[in-house]
Amino acid sequence: MGAIGSYVENIKDAVTTIFEGMAVTASHFVRKPYTVQYPDRTEVRVQDTLPFRYRGILEVDLEICTGCLACERACPIDCIVIAVEKDPATRGMIISQFDIDIAKCMFCGLCSEPCPTGSIHHTTEFEGADFSLESLIRRFVKEPIHAYKAKKGPETDPRLAPILSRGMHYLDQWAQPGGDKPAAGTEES
Numbered sequence: 001m002g003a004i005g006s007y008v009e010n011i012k013d014a015v016t017t018i019f020e021g022m023a024v025t026a027s028h029f030v031r032k033p034y035t036v037q038y039p040d041r042t043e044v045r046v047q048d049t050l051p052f053r054y055r056g057i058l059e060v061d062l063e064i065c066t067g068c069l070a071c072e073r074a075c076p077i078d079c080i081v082i083a084v085e086k087d088p089a090t091r092g093m094i095i096s097q098f099d100i101d102i103a104k105c106m107f108c109g110l111c112s113e114p115c116p117t118g119s120i121h122h123t124t125e126f127e128g129a130d131f132s133l134e135s136l137i138r139r140f141v142k143e144p145i146h147a148y149k150a151k152k153g154p155e156t157d158p159r160l161a162p163i164l165s166r167g168m169h170y171l172d173q174w175a176q177p178g179g180d181k182p183a184a185g186t187e188e189s
């Protein structure tokens, strides 16, 4: 084959290859896409599909924070800064600062484990992107707040309250005349 013949052959190969590539690309216009545009085209919010125990961005419920500092002490990398002081009037504690540095946090969960009230807890939120590191410090105290005073007894942990109240409700129903008692022979010994 002469030089002109091989030149023509190369042009033919190039054109064939381009058309093959374009055919593959064009076929994707009519196929169902494998990927989904995130987040605006997902059927449900991804956060809503995550398991209950997912360790996302931390949240603090100051209403039930006792100011015990257990979470601050448990954090291995000092993400949490809490300032508490005694209130001489009520002898209670006042929380004047509760910051969590989300930029440093490694979502290990060590802080929420020892919390006696469930005040500090993980959420299913994971979208924490922001423009500066400073804005990733979550400041939960807007103005000084009285710390939660735990009551003595089983109600000490507010997380137990709904469970206890449900249990009491069932016990009440069971104790009513004609209540929903276990069938004969099925009582636990």
Ligand code: SF4
Pocket: 058, 074, 075, 076, 077, 078, 079, 080, 100, 104, 105, 106, 107, 108, 109, 110, 111, 112
């Ligand atoms: S999840 Fe871990 S790293 Fe983050 S604040 Fe809690 S203890 Fe610290």
Ligand code: SF4
Pocket: 060, 064, 065, 066, 067, 068, 069, 070, 071, 072, 082, 114, 115, 116, 117, 118, 119, 120
């Ligand atoms: S969030 Fe929990 S562990 Fe941390 S100071 Fe408040 S009550 Fe204590």
